[in-house]
Amino acid sequence: TQLLEQSPQFLSIQEGENLTVYCNSSSVFSSLQWYRQEPGEGPVLLVTVVTGGEVKKLKRLTFQFGDARKDSSLHITAAQPGDTGLYLCAGARSNDYKLSFGAGTTVTVRA
């Protein structure tokens, strides 16, 4: 059983559409990180959120951390083909700094 439930597993949309990926848990995390991974490469950090209720924006990407620090979402506005990839959320618990990963969401943006 994964500590972080990520949904949806797959998402295929047309260029210009919006999308949201969700990451939920019954556990509290001291921080939550979002990564994007391309085939054959390591995950690339997009953002780290640490404060309950925090909202961070990175160009067309908006990240939210739930008030209780148990869930998070990633919203992409006006998706582009370059946004295609595997999106991973990962939560850290401050006692050991280990990351628990969600199962990942494969996003495909069609031109």
Added chain:
Amino acid sequence: GAVVSQHPSRVICKSGTSVKIECRSLDFQATTMFWYRQFPKQSLMLMATSNEGSKATYEQGVEKDKFLINHASLTLSTLTVTSAHPEDSSFYICSAREGAGGETQYFGPGTRLLVL
């Protein structure tokens, strides 16, 4: 900043041989490094946590004699897959955490291991 490298990027070996993978933090000191493996279409699974100068801590189900980890300095950790078998074929990824209480992990580019 916060660049992590891995070497080699790809390795093909015969069954029974040992393979060493290096993980380096290039522009920061990493008090802790982590080793993951990732199967196709799946997420990352933590194998072990490596602290500089001490023994690695392995996750449940990971054989410590099979996957030897050495964290000899604040910028280098190595993973040796001993007597590799085809079922060890996978994508191995390391990450490094900066010291001073930072929780963010920076990942290396991964090493694709294929055991024939």
